Amino acid sequence: MPFIANSDADRAAMLAAIGVKSSDELFLDIPAAKRYPELGLPDGISELEVLREIESLASRNVAANTCAWFLGAGAYNHFIPSVVPALAMRGEFLSAYTPYQPEVSQGTLQAIFEYQSMAAKLFGVDTVNASHYDGATALAEAVLMAYNHGAERKRILIPAALHPEYKEVLKTYLTAFEVDIAEYEGDPKAAAAKTDAASCCFVASYPDFEGRVHDLTGVADAVHAAGALFIVHTDPIMLGLFKSPGELGADIVTAEGQALGNAMNYGGPFLGMMGATQKFVRKMPGRIVGQAADHEGRRGFVLTLSAREQHIRREKAVSNICSNQGLVMLMATIYLEALGKQGLKAVAELCWNKAHYAAAAIAKLPGFSVAPGVFFKEFVVKTPRPAAEIADKLARRCVVAGLPLSRYYPDRTHELLVCVTEMNTKAQIELLASSLAEVTK
Amino acid sequence: MNLTPEALAYEISSPGRVGVALPLCDVPAAALPAAMLRAELDLPELDELTVVRHFTRLSQKNFSIDTQYYPLGSCTMKYNPKANDQAASQPGWKNSHPLVGDEYSQGSIELMHRLQEGLSATGGFAGVSLQPAAGAQGELAGVLMIRDYLRDIGQGQRKKMLIPDSAHGTNPATCTMVGFEVLTIPSNAEGGVDLDALKAACDDSVAGIMITNPSTLGLFERNIELIAKIVHEAGGLVYGDGANMNAIAGIVRPVDLGIDVMHYNLHKTFSTPHGGGGPGVGMVGANALLLDYLPGPIAVIQGAKYAMAMPKKSIGRLKSFYGNFAVLVRAYTYLRMLGGNGLRRMAENAVINANYLKVLLEKTYKVKYPRRCMHEFVAMGDVAEGVRTLDIAKRLIDYGYHPPTIYFPLIVPEALMIEPTETESKETLDAFATAMIAIAEEAKANPALLHEAPHHTPVGRLDEVAAARCPILCYRG
Numbered sequence: 001m002p003f004i005a006n007s008d009a010d011r012a013a014m015l016a017a018i019g020v021k022s023s024d025e026l027f028l029d030i031p032a033a034k035r036y037p038e039l040g041l042p043d044g045i046s047e048l049e050v051l052r053e054i055e056s057l058a059s060r061n062v063a064a065n066t067c068a069w070f071l072g073a074g075a076y077n078h079f080i081p082s083v084v085p086a087l088a089m090r091g092e093f094l095s096a097y098t099p100y101q102p103e104v105s106q107g108t109l110q111a112i113f114e115y116q117s118m119a120a121k122l123f124g125v126d127t128v129n130a131s132h133y134d135g136a137t138a139l140a141e142a143v144l145m146a147y148n149h150g151a152e153r154k155r156i157l158i159p160a161a162l163h164p165e166y167k168e169v170l171k172t173y174l175t176a177f178e179v180d181i182a183e184y185e186g187d188p189k190a191a192a193a194k195t196d197a198a199s200c201c202f203v204a205s206y207p208d209f210e211g212r213v214h215d216l217t218g219v220a221d222a223v224h225a226a227g228a229l230f231i232v233h234t235d236p237i238m239l240g241l242f243k244s245p246g247e248l249g250a251d252i253v254t255a256e257g258q259a260l261g262n263a264m265n266y267g268g269p270f271l272g273m274m275g276a277t278q279k280f281v282r283k284m285p286g287r288i289v290g291q292a293a294d295h296e297g298r299r300g301f302v303l304t305l306s307a308r309e310q311h312i313r314r315e316k317a318v319s320n321i322c323s324n325q326g327l328v329m330l331m332a333t334i335y336l337e338a339l340g341k342q343g344l345k346a347v348a349e350l351c352w353n354k355a356h357y358a359a360a361a362i363a364k365l366p367g368f369s370v371a372p373g374v375f376f377k378e379f380v381v382k383t384p385r386p387a388a389e390i391a392d393k394l395a396r397r398c399v400v401a402g403l404p405l406s407r408y409y410p411d412r413t414h415e416l417l418v419c420v421t422e423m424n425t426k427a428q429i430e431l432l433a434s435s436l437a438e439v440t441k
Numbered sequence: 442m443n444l445t446p447e448a449l450a451y452e453i454s455s456p457g458r459v460g461v462a463l464p465l466c467d468v469p470a471a472a473l474p475a476a477m478l479r480a481e482l483d484l485p486e487l488d489e490l491t492v493v494r495h496f497t498r499l500s501q502k503n504f505s506i507d508t509q510y511y512p513l514g515s516c517t518m519k520y521n522p523k524a525n526d527q528a529a530s531q532p533g534w535k536n537s538h539p540l541v542g543d544e545y546s547q548g549s550i551e552l553m554h555r556l557q558e559g560l561s562a563t564g565g566f567a568g569v570s571l572q573p574a575a576g577a578q579g580e581l582a583g584v585l586m587i588r589d590y591l592r593d594i595g596q597g598q599r600k601k602m603l604i605p606d607s608a609h610g611t612n613p614a615t616c617t618m619v620g621f622e623v624l625t626i627p628s629n630a631e632g633g634v635d636l637d638a639l640k641a642a643c644d645d646s647v648a649g650i651m652i653t654n655p656s657t658l659g660l661f662e663r664n665i666e667l668i669a670k671i672v673h674e675a676g677g678l679v680y681g682d683g684a685n686m687n688a689i690a691g692i693v694r695p696v697d698l699g700i701d702v703m704h705y706n707l708h709k710t711f712s713t714p715h716g717g718g719g720p721g722v723g724m725v726g727a728n729a730l731l732l733d734y735l736p737g738p739i740a741v742i743q744g745a746k747y748a749m750a751m752p753k754k755s756i757g758r759l760k761s762f763y764g765n766f767a768v769l770v771r772a773y774t775y776l777r778m779l780g781g782n783g784l785r786r787m788a789e790n791a792v793i794n795a796n797y798l799k800v801l802l803e804k805t806y807k808v809k810y811p812r813r814c815m816h817e818f819v820a821m822g823d824v825a826e827g828v829r830t831l832d833i834a835k836r837l838i839d840y841g842y843h844p845p846t847i848y849f850p851l852i853v854p855e856a857l858m859i860e861p862t863e864t865e866s867k868e869t870l871d872a873f874a875t876a877m878i879a880i881a882e883e884a885k886a887n888p889a890l891l892h893e894a895p896h897h898t899p900v901g902r903l904d905e906v907a908a909a910r911c912p913i914l915c916y917r918g
Contacts, residue, residue: 001783003520003712004790005866011790014797014867018813023789026796026813027692029661034697036785039562044780047524054774058533060548065536073540074761081461083492085530091507092500095521097843098718103898104442104504104838108717111499114450117916121483127914130718133574136761168758172736175585175757176620215477243479256761266549267539267762268574269720281912287718292908298446300900304908310577310614311849315623320614323575323708327716337450338460338492341484346463349470356471374474395545403540426467 001044062395064264068428070358072378072419073209073403074135074163075267076259078237078347079422084261084334093330098287098323102302108326109301112289115333122239122336123253124246125275130287130303131324132272135256136166139233140173141285141319142252142274143201146229147177148318149283150200153228155180157199159188161208162233164408188214192222201229201252206245207238210371210417211355211378220249236260236273238376240348252276261335262328271328282308285319350422351377354429358420361433367440378419380405384440387416393439399432443501444899450495451916454485460492502899503717504843510869512798514817514846514858515609515657517687517709519791524778525713525771534770539762543748549766550747554740556773563784564683564703565694566726570735570752571764576684578759579704579723580615580651585756586702586727586734587649587678588619593754596676599648603672605634607658607850612651612682621648628852632658632810634668643675653682654698655689657850657858658810659795659817669699678702678731686710687862688792688816691785702727711772720765722772738763790863791816794870798861801874805881809853817860819853825884830855832891833880835902839895840876 006014011023020026027035064077071077088094092107099105099112112130119128132138143156156174158167160183170181180198184191188204195202202223207213216232223230231252232245237259245253257271258264276284282305290304310317339347359379363370367384383390387404394401402418420429487495504511511518537549557569573579584602591599602621604612606628613623624642629635634652650672654662662668669679681695681703687710689695695703707713708721715721727735736759738749749763779787792815799808799818806820822830834844834857846858861870883890895901 001779001786003522003864004786005864005869006790006793010867011793014793017800018793018796019800020796023793026789026792026815027661029663029813030689030693031666031698034693036692037565037694037697039691039694039781039784041559041562041776041781041784044778044783047522047778050774050777051524051528053777054528054552054770055531055533057548057552058531060551061533061537062541062545063533063536064538065532069538071538071541075538075540077536077538079463083460083489083496087493087496087500089526090497090500092503092505093717094526094714095506095518096503096717097511097513097516097518097715101504101834101838101844102903103835103895103900104509104843105502105717106899107499107501107503110447110449110502111496111717113914114916116914117449117451118484120915133578133720133765134760134762137574137578137759163761165758165761169760172585172757172759173618176618213474213477215474239479240482241473241479242477247479263535263767264538265535266537266546266766267764268760269765269767270761281914288912288914290908291913292903292905294901294903296901298900300903302903302905302908304905304912304914307909310610312610313614314610315613315617317610317614317617320577320581320611320618321575322577322609322611323719323721325574325720326718327714328720330717334492334496337485337487337495338489339484340454340459340486341482342459342486343461343463344484345482350463350466352473353466353468353471357468374477392542395542400538400541400545407540422463429468 067398067400068431069400070402070418070420070432071400073417074256075264077264077421077423078259080261080263081338083338084331087334088327088331094327099303102300106300109289111330111333113301115329116289118336119273120275122236123275124244125253126278127281128273128275129284130289131329132274132286133325134270134272135254136169138254138272138274139166140170142231142254143170144173145252145283146201146231147179149229153198153200154178155182155199157182157184157195157202159203159205159208160185161210162205163209188216188219192219195223195226195228197226199226199228201231203231203233206232206234207376210380211375213374213376216248237348237351240344251280257332260332262331269325269328271325271332283318285321287324347422354424355379355420358418358429361429362436365433365437377421378417381416381418383414383416386413390439394435397435399435401432442898443498447498449916450485450487451918453491454487456486458486458488460487460489509841509843510865510873511843512845512859512861513843514860515684517860517862519712519862520864521712521714522775525774528774529767529770534767547747550740550749552773553769554747556769557740559776560724561726563690564726565696567729567732568735569724569726570737570739571724571769572736572759573704573723573725574760574765575719575721576704576706576723577611577615579725580611581618582725582736582756582759583680583702583704584615584619586731587680589734589756590731591648599646601646602648603642603650605652606852607656608651608653609684631812632660633662633664636664639668639671643671645676647675647677649678649680651680651682653684655685655815658819659814660810660812661815665698684709685816688788690788691781692788696728702731707768707772712775713768713771720768722765722768787863794861794863794865798859798870798874802877805878817858820857820859821853822855822857824881825888828884828888828891830857836880836891836894839897842873842876
């Protein structure tokens, strides 16, 4: 087997040094009747054969690179510059462990420090941690932070238009705690007044699941006046253009960072981003990297504030989180540095312009209308026939039109969530509009 | 290693530079809501070559499996075959979307189904869920499954979880997240669970036990079947922490030993890269009793098609969508290349390597529990007056080795937890042992060499206390 160096002769010498005749003698602690079961697994095959099998399986998916693609809803089709995978897949990054030995992990540690620095600027907060499993778990952990901070406050205000799967994850994470999750409809500015002395936090989705961007000015004041924390869940691409949550008074900011240089990969691995203002740094879960100096005064980076974490505090830890999304975070770091100040803004502008062009084109079609209000990258289209039926017809023409909202809301049969990014050309947008018109004639 | 200091991206930024060219906008510009826009965006400005050199140089400041021997106990730093990455890089995976509909994702779902079947076979599970994104999430899933099952059979008062004192910190932290109380069970003289303490703890408040087998001491729990029997008879369930499956995959199925629910770290046993901290997968498997409680959705066969479906009594979702899919592709690739015969060979070689290295080292470094070990062993670094395990670890870096895990498990003073893995050759183990023995001699003859180590790294030992006292967590330009 190519992944085992030792030959039979090597093994014989090693077994002799150990003082046993065969490796079977090393497993005598395992109950004899249970040892060496028949697993029913086929024998191993060669790399060539496995790769052929994998290629054949992968080709059975409908993939965004072969269609006109307008589906987002939490997983986004954005451009990934070649430098991102080329650098991130270097073995020195890919096959390194968590940087617990800082002297031999400065590459990983400095990259995380740069990620934290850039994400903090993007979010407009003081500190960002070294990532969570995805946006949903980052948000769930942020709510837990607020709940633990709020002592007796049991109420959690979340938008009705939060990603439905995020709501499910929130429910799982909060299952052991006595909480009251209350959903509010529509504009957070109006809803913020509902924050009261029993509320530990008010969550805003910026943009929300349906692509709407609510103006959050003044929300923080109302939430803080009630003594609660303001949590904003956001899209990092949108922040290339729009005001940062920190500027709008958020205490904790979370985001799904997949769009920053990571492929959709059928939904994972993604990047859970979390940041907070200075006041909450020591309450944040997850790994955090800090700057340090050695005895000669040379700058270096270390994992820090570990007194919060499970390997030190065990049952008193702020979360059980251990591993993070290191490689995904590295991809986001390379992406942000390659695009930089101008590039991220340009991506956001392309998304803005193309999505608005698409919305205008669809709104003109007979029987179709587009939800009003400010939106970014995504918008809801009312359809004259069931959206699932339309999406299915278009998919057969290699146009993936969006997400029929009936997937999550059985009553909303005639609504389609359409996503447009820099990946969509004008010709694709026109193909979408003409295809929608044709299948609903 | 690259010893030259590398400036931060912000420090080498220059106004007007950009590293990626984007297409010109081919549609008319739409008006922006001016009052909602940000005034400035402080990101670095770099050209492409500068970005490439920056990250290439940073990479050269890391130790990694591809460049160094990495005997990091409990982490299974085995070689990660390149075929895994090649398999995961297929455009059909990278560009597949979790919400396009099962009909259009048959390739992804079939792969997940095949992996579920393969992993079930290795553990004797009735079914598995690939959703947990990490070992800690697998634990959360498993303990929630136990809680819900107990609730459903009218035993919801059981909220006490028994955890051996050698366990990973995630075990007790997970119990807190589930609202369980933790009762620590001491180890006996041979490093196993103290059965008297276990029996004394078993009453009608016990939800179960979380047991790592082989334990973090690298020892197989000989009494595992008896432990499971005691806990089951008391009305509790047995959670298996599969962090150390590398020693027993293909040798024994955990369910056959009385385990009810268990997680595996696919980034350990199934060779998916650690990526400097993640992403991992903490797949969770269950016996028939707990099958319906698995987190979901999971891959199933419906008629002639594959579909994603929620188990009947599922504890729910742990993350959005279906798990860390690109990691699953890597694990599947590895499992196919190994097959049933290869898995057993993998475990046998991991255990041979560990016992061989233990024999080479145990005359110099005491091993607290001198039994035959499984895939790892825990030695002690107190080889000379005034020298600590930390000093030995740092000196190993001068010899070009990544240090073992240190000061864990907590029950062994000055612990050096060494896991050689099966992918290392006899020559590598011999050379590592020679270095360890040389360091023990240095510790007596010239301890300053150890105290000042490492000598040949981009930075020396960093002042972590000062870093935590006044944290600098972002660039302050």
